[in-house]
Amino acid sequence: MAEILYGAPVADAIRERSKKESEALGREGVRPCLALVRIGDRADTASYAAGLKKNAPKSGVLIRSIGLPEDTSAEEAARLLEDLNSDPAVHGILLLLPLPAGLDADALRNRIAPEKDVDGATDLSQAGVFEGKDLGFAPATPRAVMEILHYYRIPVAGKRAVVIGRSPVVGRPLAMMLLRENATVTVCHSRTADLAAAVRDAEIVIAALGKPEAVGAGILGKDQILVDVGIHRKEDGTLCGDADRAQAELSVRALTPVPGGVGAVTTAVLLQNVLEAASRQLKYRREG
Numbered sequence: 001m002a003e004i005l006y007g008a009p010v011a012d013a014i015r016e017r018s019k020k021e022s023e024a025l026g027r028e029g030v031r032p033c034l035a036l037v038r039i040g041d042r043a044d045t046a047s048y049a050a051g052l053k054k055n056a057p058k059s060g061v062l063i064r065s066i067g068l069p070e071d072t073s074a075e076e077a078a079r080l081l082e083d084l085n086s087d088p089a090v091h092g093i094l095l096l097l098p099l100p101a102g103l104d105a106d107a108l109r110n111r112i113a114p115e116k117d118v119d120g121a122t123d124l125s126q127a128g129v130f131e132g133k134d135l136g137f138a139p140a141t142p143r144a145v146m147e148i149l150h151y152y153r154i155p156v157a158g159k160r161a162v163v164i165g166r167s168p169v170v171g172r173p174l175a176m177m178l179l180r181e182n183a184t185v186t187v188c189h190s191r192t193a194d195l196a197a198a199v200r201d202a203e204i205v206i207a208a209l210g211k212p213e214a215v216g217a218g219i220l221g222k223d224q225i226l227v228d229v230g231i232h233r234k235e236d237g238t239l240c241g242d243a244d245r246a247q248a249e250l251s252v253r254a255l256t257p258v259p260g261g262v263g264a265v266t267t268a269v270l271l272q273n274v275l276e277a278a279s280r281q282l283k284y285r286r287e288g
């Protein structure tokens, strides 16, 4: 049976660091604050927002929750983001996606000031991930995957890693992060001709394809580490990932569970980014 790489101890270790940083900022008169912007009334964004609000005190972060109605105009949403950009009491901004139809997510996410872009949503933050520079922030989910690999001391350098999925929020930045740590990275997508061959050859497999329980026994191997980024609610109300856990547990050496894996760490990483943002902003103010 595979070893289970739980997210909870990883998240606890990050939160412990965060709490200390928050206390140090508090001594400087700074109360790290994340503005959580939710437009419309979707169940998935509501549940993510609830998770952040529950976990924020453990990381020493204050949440300013802002809910706008479904019929919010692009101008109103942009004005809100501009106000938050210029508010010195707000250190990070998270615009919860997806937005209601009619709002251009691409245009709005790029309204967030790079120094407050704690989930790496802007083009500038994404360029930073590709260039290996702190231009903004790296998105929280791929960083959470790297935190899990580090915490469980899974070697990355020189290993063959396959990332299944090439979205701008998960697959692509994660491929860059693995590459930066000297993995040999293959990126697969919906047009990959032979996914099974690519996966079979890998030592680290990242499932981020957005298809419930799609990665199964036929393509996994016994010496592999499987990180499952997917999260889906099944008809019976339970959660599952992009990999078939029952099959994977019998196939691979170690895997992250769903729930209780990457998702648990993502929130802690995002809140950690708020502290990093607050520290950077304090430093800029001091340096004038």
Ligand code: NAP
Pocket: 141, 164, 165, 166, 167, 168, 169, 170, 171, 188, 189, 190, 191, 192, 195, 207, 208, 209, 210, 211, 229, 230, 231, 232, 242, 262, 263, 266
């Ligand atoms: P996405 O935007 O839907 O992207 C899915 C990617 O997978 C695309 O690049 C797509 O290829 C590729 N793909 C689809 N079907 C495939 C197949 N049969 N074989 C190989 N590749 C295939 O999804 P996402 O936003 O990256 O999210 C990925 C997963 O992570 C989802 O399950 C999502 O719920 C989950 N997620 C989890 C967290 C967390 O914190 N745990 C955060 C964000 C997302 P093309 O580019 O060719 O279309």
